[in-house]
Amino acid sequence: MTVSIKDVARAAGVSPATVSRALGGGPVSAELRGQVEAAVKATGYRPNLSARRLRSRHSQTIGLIVADISNPFFTAVARAVEDAAYTAGLRVILCNTDENPQKEAMYLQLMEEERVTGVIFAPTRASVDKLSRGTYGFPIVLIDRAGRASGQDAVVLDNFAAGGMLVEHLVAQGYRRITGLFGNASTTGIERHDGYVAAMRQAGLVPAAHFIAPSIEAAEAEARQWFAQGTAPEAVIASNGLLLMGVVRAMRAADKRIPQDMAITGFDNESWTELAGPGLTVIEQPVADIGRTAMKLLLERLDAPDAPARKVVLGGRCVVRGSTSRAAPAAN
Amino acid sequence: MTVSIKDVARAAGVSPATVSRALGGGPVSAELRGQVEAAVKATGYRPNLSARRLRSRHSQTIGLIVADISNPFFTAVARAVEDAAYTAGLRVILCNTDENPQKEAMYLQLMEEERVTGVIFAPTRASVDKLSRGTYGFPIVLIDRAGRASGQDAVVLDNFAAGGMLVEHLVAQGYRRITGLFGNASTTGIERHDGYVAAMRQAGLVPAAHFIAPSIEAAEAEARQWFAQGTAPEAVIASNGLLLMGVVRAMRAADKRIPQDMAITGFDNESWTELAGPGLTVIEQPVADIGRTAMKLLLERLDAPDAPARKVVLGGRCVVRGSTSRAAPAAN
DNA sequence: AGCAGTACTGAAATCGTTTTCATACAACCA
DNA sequence: TGGTTGTATGAAAACGATTTCAGTACTGCT
Secondary structure, eight states, X not given: OXXXXXXXXXXXXXXXXXXXXXXXXXSOOHHHHHHHHHHHHHHTOOOOHHHHHHHHOOOOEEEEEESOTTSHHHHHHHHHHHHHHHXXXXXXXXXXXXXXXXXXXXXXXXXXXXXXXXXXXXXXXXHXXXXXXXXXXXXXXXXXXXXXXXXXXXXXXXXHHHXXXXXXXXXXXXXXXXXXXXXXXXXXHHHHHHHXXXXXXXXXXXXXXXXXXXXXXXXXXXHHHHHHHTOOOSEEEESSHHHHHHHHHHHHHTTOOTTTTOEEEEEOOOGGGGTBTTOOEEEEOOHHHHHHHHHXXXXXXXXXXXXXXXXXXXXXXXXXXXXXXXXSOOOO | OOOOHHHHHHHHTSOHHHHHHHHHTOSXXXXXXXXXXXXXXXXXXXXXXXXXXXXXXXXXXXXXXXXXXXXXXXHHHXXXXXXXXXXXXXXXXXXXXXXXXXXHHHHHHHHHHHTOSEEEEOOOHHHHTTOOTTSSSSOEXXXXXXXXXXXXXXXXXXXXXXXXXXXXXXXXXTOOOEEEEEESSSHHHHHHHHHHHHHHHHTTOOOEEEEEOSXXXXXXXXXXXXXHHTOOOSEEEESSHXXXXXXXXXXXXXXXXXXXXXXXXXXXXXXXXXXXXXXXXXXXXXXXHHHHHHHHHHHHHHHOTTSOXXXXXXXXXXXXXXXXXXXXXXXX
């Protein structure tokens, strides 16, 4: 039925070992190598990766476990990881947890069964602190969310600084009643919140923050409520792309103008943010850098399993657009 | 080092065969089953999937090969496929070809080496016709793009009808100079184009179509040129989400209003289309249905390898928004 | 000529499972 | 009782590759 290395060996008139060596770049005479290549072509041989992985005892595979594959932030990171892995000769298994700790546990177990050489992981808040080095048979590099996570390699945004940056920008524009909307599933929400609070205090303003589910719907519901009750702030900071979109939706639904009725800013420079209303001011994350760096940390960790853990903190860039301008000051 | 089924067997005082049976739900007495479970827990045993797949000769895995993972259409389909696969007890390997035929060939080869049980595939125009049943060791279900593809299972949108729908909608709104922008990498572009042309003729209008690379940048460049040369049409139809975004960008850059300066409509009801300008009129594809149906066709194909090929054509829904309204007719 | 070293090659062991095959024992039936 | 099932179990083969080990043939050197 399916053609194995023995069939190729027979066709080439050599031993299976020689076929294996010829294909794997081992020491084989030019003559036999030619015969093997011809036999491979003639038989249509395809190596069986399961057998190869079993015997050679390395999978040449890493796992990438993200929280939400429909979030452009993660697809962008995934792309960078994929590219870096490819050039390192590794395959990537992409897993999507939907911010669900049970799925996280399931996928981590799957990674063990696949005998992956390492994992890049964006954990939920619930599980980030439970991770400890050596629990799993492979090294883990955290991305996007590291929490306190001592002892784990990680690459994250400087969330505290970024949260502060947005406040400072808004304050510079003259906004004072600034509300924050933060996701309650990840540690990034907390850190961005802390940066927001610190910068508000610094500016002599009183912070007003809400932690909500990280979904468009939750943010939209929250903002709608403000408009319904007339409690909308002058400006809002949304801690990720989904929340940002929810707020914009609510403003359209309530027929409010950006930024005249409420200024709006947040995280993740997704391509649509440029197009919504007057363009949205956002913190742009270095997504490609994050992916590349995570892969780099992982490879270095594989080389030196016992080296101390490293946490790489990357800076965000504030992209200013119309959604936070005060060109035409509202009367308040 | 790593614990194998033999270690579990020893710990449980049974043979490896019994452990295998206990874990796989075979006939094992309640007593031994208990001992095995205890031993598994005690040893921290994790089955080696490579060994399992090698011996059992089925991978319980399917491949999903898409053209662009950053296109929300494909992530949505992927999600549906993933869910359906999960309930069928199958794993999914997700591959991204970037519309590159070489990557397609590479991933198809990889799928052979992984011995997947089947593949769901969105091929580029270049390779769709080269596929023929039986070339690969597994069945393939085409999605989104099927071309003429006789003899292949497929699930696609009724692109011809959808292309016509947009024209009819625009004509009903009073637009007459309607230009089409179509992606040149996929067969969907061609079919949507054909539907566009037919409907234009039907309405007594003369079609004007451009085939361009399926990227935001290409569409933006094209539309910018219109404005620079003063050749912009009254309305434009973009054959996918990327092209649509490119056109919107160009209009913003040229400071044109939607729909007064140019009406705009296209494919894929991505969440941002609701937010851009006055909201964009689009054809919504039944993404979840597409994924589910593809998985269903694949499973049925595995059951009946010799049944005749089936092509499922799903209808699109026209979501009307402000970008095509003539409420305030422009002076032209 | 003899010896050491180098470069290939093939036989056989091995990776960690599942599956086949044989066996033991109990239950059932005539 | 004795034969026939049927069920639970273990020993051993098998899956398809890589890797180890033991040559063999050559080369170069003394």
